[in-house]
Amino acid sequence: MFTGIVQAVAEVATLADKPGLRSFTLRFPAGFCAGLEIGASVSCDGVCLTVTALRGADQADFDVMQQSLALTTLAELRAGSRLNVERAARDGAEIGGHPLSGHIDFKARLIEIRRPENNHVLRIAVEPRWMRYIFGKGYIAINGASLTVAECDRRAGWFEVWLIPETLRMTTFGDKAVGAELNIEIERSTQVFVDTVREAIDERLGPLLPALERLLAASGQSLDALAEPIKPRA
Structure with a gap:
């Protein structure tokens, strides 16, 4: 398990293709590999990878x-x-972000970057089947970083995250340009909740479900909206 708090930026030292896989040697900042052992897990841009060899004090395969x-x-x-x-x-580590498995669900594309003062805003396009798990103020993991969804538009198929200068300093997000692909891991408890609600609706409504979907669509709504948490009144 990972916390979604990026600890460092590594660099690809070498890579080689082998039958059925690709091998990477990554170079880490000083101290990152202290106590690292073969078989240990490291999140690399959000992907859980296993250390297969150690090379000196700051490289691993x-x-x-x-x-x-x-x-x-x-x-x-x-x-x-x-x-x-x-x-x-x-065990017992502080979860500064939210629990991540390191299992990527899909790739998404960066479609817009805005830079208001002391902020860096990324707008990310997502396929409709995944947008149902993305909610404003909810968690999402992008390239291994636990981030909060600032805003989302299900009909248009995008969401935004706002990054502070410290996040840019500790990650590679400042390197990304429009068109870049990003690794996305959705928040698991949100997925379970949404899928459970949808399955319950499917079970109870059965043949009426297509008609309900058409009715909701005509009013600009969707079944996914029924799974959204109710926002308290101000």
């Missing part, structure tokens, strides 16, 4: 399967590429 390469942005890495890294959380 990792293997990535073809399935992970296809699902994530790790296939795009080249020598010199930078990525967010976090070591697995220890």
Whole structure:
């Protein structure tokens, strides 16, 4: 498990393709590898990878399967590429973000960047089937960083996150340009809640469900909206 608090930025030292997988050697900042052992887990741009070899005080090897390469942005890495890294959380560790599994759900595309004073705003496009799990003020993990959704638009298919200068300093988000792909892990308890509500609706309504969906669509609503937490009145 990971906390979603990025601990450092690593750099790809070398990479090599092998039958069925790609091997990476990552170079870490001084001290990151202290106590790191073969078999340990490290979140690399949000992907949980296993240490396969240690090289000196600041480098380690990792293997990535073809399935992970296809699902994530790790296939795009080249020598010199930078990525967010976090070591697995220890028992009793403070969860400064939210619990992450390191299992990426999908890739999303950065479609807009705004830079108001002392802020950095990313607007990210998402396929409709995943937007149902994204709520304003809810958690989401982007390239291994636990972030809060500032705003989302399900009909248009996007959400935004606002980054403070410290987040930019500790991560690679400042390197990203419009068009970049990002690794997304949705918040698991939100997924379970939404799926449970939808399954309950499917069970109870059965044949009436298509008619209800059309009725909701005509008024600009959707079944996903029924799963949203009720906001308290001001």
